[in-house]
Amino acid sequence: MPSDPPRLDPVQLGAYFALMDVAGMLRHRVEQQLKEEGDLSYVQFQLLARLALDSTDGSARMTDLADGVVYSRSGLTYQVGLLEKAGLVTRAASQEDERVVVVTVTEEGRSRVRTVLPGHVDVVRDQLVAALPGAGIGQLADLLAPVRDHMRAAPPRSAATRRGR
Amino acid sequence: MPSDPPRLDPVQLGAYFALMDVAGMLRHRVEQQLKEEGDLSYVQFQLLARLALDSTDGSARMTDLADGVVYSRSGLTYQVGLLEKAGLVTRAASQEDERVVVVTVTEEGRSRVRTVLPGHVDVVRDQLVAALPGAGIGQLADLLAPVRDHMRAAPPRSAATRRGR
C-alpha cells in the first residue's frame, strides 16, 4: 500500500521541529538581550561582530558580508545604512574597484560589540549550553558542522524536488 | 590585560553558530518549496499543519495556535486573516466564551497541506537527514529535545544575567 503520507519517521521529524523551535527561541532571546543592552538587532550584531572580530583590518566588502550572513543584498544595504547612521561603521568606495563598497567598523562600533558580548554569551550559555550535559554541546557541534557544509554546498533550489539525487 | 571577552570556548561558540546557520538556511529552503508548490509561507504552513495534523477536530483557539508557533498575537491575527481569505480556514466566536475565536481548517486547507507535505519532507530529508550519517539524526533529536524543554521552561527575560550588571 502506498502510504502517501511522507517518508520521514517520527525521529527525523522530531529532530527537524526541535531544530527549528530551538533556533527560533534562541534567536528571540538573543535578540532581546542585544536590543536591551546595546540597541542592536541580531543582524546588526552579526555584521559588527564579523567586522570587529573576524576581520584583521576591521573592514569587508558588502558582498562578503552578505555571504557570511544569510541575507538579501538589499537588506544588507539597509542595515549597513543604519549602522553608518549610528556611527558604528563607515562606508567607502574601493580604490581598485569603484563598484565595491568597503565597510569598516569604527572605534565606537568595536566598543559597542564589547558592551554587548558578555551578555550575549551569557544568554547562549544559560539557554543552550546549560541544557546540555557535559559533552553534549560538543556532540551538537560535531553533528551540525557537516549539515552546514552540506547545505552550503547543495543547490538552493531545483534539486530539492522529485526523485533524483 | 584581563581577557574579559566571553567565556565560551570555541566548541560552544561553534555549536551556537552552526545551530543558527543551519536553522536559518533550512528555513529558507523550506520556505521556497512551500511558496512554489503551495503558495504558503512557513508560518502559514505551520498553522495549517497544526490544525490538520495535530488536532483531533481540526480546530484551535487563537491563543493555543500562538503558543505553539513562536509568534506575536498580532502577527497571528494577520496570518489567520490571510488563510481565511484564501479559504483554508474559518473563524468563529466560541459559544462558551465570546472572547475566544476558534479557527478551523477547511477541507481545502487539509488538501493544501496534503499537496505540499511530500515536497516539504523531501527538502528536510535532502537538506538535513541526508547530511547526517546513520544514527546522527537520532542523536540530534536526543540532544535538542532537552534544550527545547529547558528553553520553554526558562524565563524569557531578566534571568539572562546573574553576576555582573
Next chain:
DNA sequence: GGTCGGTGCTTCGAAGTCGAAGCATGTGGT
C-alpha cells in the same frame, strides 16, 4: 577604442512582523 555581458550596490514598492493601545467579554471581590 567601443560595445557587451557580468558584477556590486542601491532604490523602490509590496509584504510581513512586532509592541502598544484599544475593544469586548469574562471573573472575582465587596
Next chain:
DNA sequence: ACCACATGCTTCGACTTCGAAGCACCGACC
C-alpha cells in the same frame, strides 16, 4: 449588582525584509 481587573483578540503605526528593476563600473573580445 457593582466595580475593578484579567483575558482574548484586533487595530494601528513603525520598522524590517525581500525581489525586481536600475545604475555604475569592470573586463573581455571584436
